[in-house]
Amino acid sequence: MKESTVFFGPERILIGTHTFGDEAAGATADLGVILGNAGLLARTGPHGINLTLARALSRISVPSLRFDKSGVGDSRRPSNPLPFEQQSILDTRLAIDEAQARHGVRRFVMIGFCSGADDAHLTALQDERLCGLLLWDPYIYPTLKSRVLYLQDRVRELGLPGAMGRGLRLAARALYAQLQRGRALALGRQAPAPLARYWRSYIPPATQYAARLRQLLDRGVDIKIIYSGGFPGDYNYANQYRDSFRGCGIADRISCMYLPNADHTLTSRASQQALVKIAVEWVDSLRARGLPTAAPVAGP
Amino acid sequence: MEHLIARFGAPDREMLGILSLPDAPPGRAAWLLCNPFGQEAVRSKQMYRILAERLAREGCSVLRFDFHGTGDSPGEAVDQSLGDWISDLLAADMCLRSRQRLAAVTMHWFGLRLGANLAALAAQRAPRRPDQLLLWDPVLSGREYGEFLLARHRESLSDGMHMNWARLRRESGEPEPSLPGNVLGFDVGAALAADLVRLGPPPLAALLNDGLRIGIALDPDRLARMQLPCGAALDPIAIELPIDWTSNDAYGAPIAPQQVQRAVLASIVHR
Numbered sequence: 001m002k003e004s005t006v007f008f009g010p011e012r013i014l015i016g017t018h019t020f021g022d023e024a025a026g027a028t029a030d031l032g033v034i035l036g037n038a039g040l041l042a043r044t045g046p047h048g049i050n051l052t053l054a055r056a057l058s059r060i061s062v063p064s065l066r067f068d069k070s071g072v073g074d075s076r077r078p079s080n081p082l083p084f085e086q087q088s089i090l091d092t093r094l095a096i097d098e099a100q101a102r103h104g105v106r107r108f109v110m111i112g113f114c115s116g117a118d119d120a121h122l123t124a125l126q127d128e129r130l131c132g133l134l135l136w137d138p139y140i141y142p143t144l145k146s147r148v149l150y151l152q153d154r155v156r157e158l159g160l161p162g163a164m165g166r167g168l169r170l171a172a173r174a175l176y177a178q179l180q181r182g183r184a185l186a187l188g189r190q191a192p193a194p195l196a197r198y199w200r201s202y203i204p205p206a207t208q209y210a211a212r213l214r215q216l217l218d219r220g221v222d223i224k225i226i227y228s229g230g231f232p233g234d235y236n237y238a239n240q241y242r243d244s245f246r247g248c249g250i251a252d253r254i255s256c257m258y259l260p261n262a263d264h265t266l267t268s269r270a271s272q273q274a275l276v277k278i279a280v281e282w283v284d285s286l287r288a289r290g291l292p293t294a295a296p297v298a299g300p
Numbered sequence: 301m302e303h304l305i306a307r308f309g310a311p312d313r314e315m316l317g318i319l320s321l322p323d324a325p326p327g328r329a330a331w332l333l334c335n336p337f338g339q340e341a342v343r344s345k346q347m348y349r350i351l352a353e354r355l356a357r358e359g360c361s362v363l364r365f366d367f368h369g370t371g372d373s374p375g376e377a378v379d380q381s382l383g384d385w386i387s388d389l390l391a392a393d394m395c396l397r398s399r400q401r402l403a404a405v406t407m408h409w410f411g412l413r414l415g416a417n418l419a420a421l422a423a424q425r426a427p428r429r430p431d432q433l434l435l436w437d438p439v440l441s442g443r444e445y446g447e448f449l450l451a452r453h454r455e456s457l458s459d460g461m462h463m464n465w466a467r468l469r470r471e472s473g474e475p476e477p478s479l480p481g482n483v484l485g486f487d488v489g490a491a492l493a494a495d496l497v498r499l500g501p502p503p504l505a506a507l508l509n510d511g512l513r514i515g516i517a518l519d520p521d522r523l524a525r526m527q528l529p530c531g532a533a534l535d536p537i538a539i540e541l542p543i544d545w546t547s548n549d550a551y552g553a554p555i556a557p558q559q560v561q562r563a564v565l566a567s568i569v570h571r
Binding site for chain 2 (some may be wrong): 003072075233
């Protein structure tokens with residue numbers, strides 16, 4: 001296994017680490033993996049998961065590039081930054097350019113954790129070199145069943161009075177936040193940002209997210225989604241994804257798994273090992289199956 | 301300002317660092333930034349970049365690096381010890397001095413958490429001592445630090461799974477963390493675990509006797525409890541906003557605390 005850390009991009013302000021196997025120099029791989037940031041954590045990933053993944057992938061001769069997007073980890077901000085989402089997409093496309101130039105690969109998959117899953121699917125919408133996505137804890141859309149299951153769990157954990165007390169406190173907090181927003185808007189002030197959910201400040205409507213995924217599926221992108229057990233109030237049963245997207249025409253076309261014993265940030269070795277095994281087998285299967293080759297590259 | 305990838309160290313202990321150089325050499329001072337351990341290094345990465353950029357803008361040459369077996373440096377985490385990392389730190393110091401011909405400039409070492417202890421211990425062994433140490437929130441007892449990591453592992457999983465530790469153990473079969481072992485996703489081998497048990501507070505008195513200037517930042521409670529040696533060369537700093545560097549998210553805490561930047565810049569000015 002070899003690793004090489006480089007600056008890349010037009011301003012040479014982005015930094016990434018290539019990890020690849022011991023193949024003969026000049027050998028080209030047919031599939032590469034892009035690993036981005038999870039939230040504001042550096043490219044090694046929460047509890048080092050990107051590092052572990054990259055080294056595991058190199059053992060099956062799949063090269064990877066883990067990188068820091070602008071302003072995160074070791075990468076600096078560009079002189080003329082774009083709005084956050086656009087900059088994230090641009091940085092990811094520049095990372096794909098870098099990996100392509102280094103390894104001669106034209107097809108890529110991206111493994112994205114949390115907000116990295118957002119970056120992955122948004123970039124794939126613009127860059128046909130991304131032929132596969134593994135999304136860890138992407139947006140969650142609770143269902144009636146998930147709410148009922150959570151309520152049952154809370155009663156079991158806290159007893160009925162405790163669960164009711166906790167529920168009332170949460171409802172009061174949500175109501176207070178709504179009142180604050182309403183008051184600010186009535187006074188013509190900027191409303192405070194809504195409470196972040198799933199470590200994000202914005203969740204698109206389910207129909208919008210489903211439409212984006214459908215667009216990618218129609219293009220032949222292989223999408224694998226894994227939900228952790230880290231949001232038991234919102235995602236808590238194996239086929240919830242199917243219920244969330246019932247009627248959207250995507251549920252049967254996406255491989256979705258639920259790992260109830262893994263937390264969102266993959267703290268334990270067992271959850272890291274489970275994820276790495278799934279990811280490596282998935283990447284290996286994509287390589288064997290042969291994904292559609294991207295059209296001639298139109299860089300960012 | 302220029303940023304370069306630096307690869308250095310003995311062939312069997314290679315390391316990766318980033319060298320930040322000011323526009324106008326020779327530099328005003330040189331800074332070696334020493335990482336903390338494990339998740340604390342992941343969480344503080346951005347702060348180290350911001351510090352390096354700020355110092356380079358002030359005319360300083362800066363090297364930040366990953367110890368062998370950590371971060372983007374090669375090697376296996378499970379094989380490391382504090383002694384190995386002290387040697388790595390001295391190799392990083394040599395790299396910084398040799399790359400920039402810094403014989404004449406003052407050398408500062410900054411370390412956060414376990415990185416602060418490593419800097420203090422390495423300063424005792426250094427053939428060429430640094431002029432100044434800035435030790436931010438150092439570990440005062442390695443045994444307690446080990447217990448802290450184990451506790452944070454349990455808390456992180458409990459918080460992450462929204463259930464108490466006993467239930468998590470019962471229902472998920474989550475193993476009790478231990479040292480040596482894997483804590484917060486990072487391997488601690490037998491040698492490092494044994495070193496931690498023996499680790500005490502930074503040897504301030506000995507370093508002051510050797511003529512070093514030392515800044516030490518601790519939360520106010522620990523600062524009040526710690527018996528600091530006297531001397532004008534020791535600058536105690538009360539941390540205004542204690543930060544849990546093992547967390548995955550800022551949760552409203554600053555990514556790069558202003559107080560750290562102020563202290564770093566002040567130590568250049570006061571020389």
